[in-house]
Amino acid sequence: MIVQAAIRHEGQVYTGRRHIKILEKMIRVHRIRKAVSLGDQGFLNDDSEFLTRQEAAKEALECGQIDEMPIGGKLNSEMLW
Secondary structure (H helix, E strand, O other): OEEEEEEEEOOEEEEEOOHHHHHHHHHHOOOOOOOHHHOEEEEEEOOOOEEEHHHHHHHHHHOOOOOOOOHHHOOOHHHOO
16 A cells, blocks of 8 residues: 655655655755756555555555556556545
């Protein structure tokens, strides 16, 4: 089950409800100013595993969090919350 949006950047995983909010916090709180949008955007599941957007789409479908596979096969946080 998908529990949070996440961005993996230089070995660290940052989490939140929406990727844009995570990016804002990375800049504001953690002072990360480089192209953080190029970090790996994905999700955490209930086992705290980082999943890519594609992996998360499959898991969300299997867990009944979404009704059908998204176009392009990538999950967006807006599809969940």
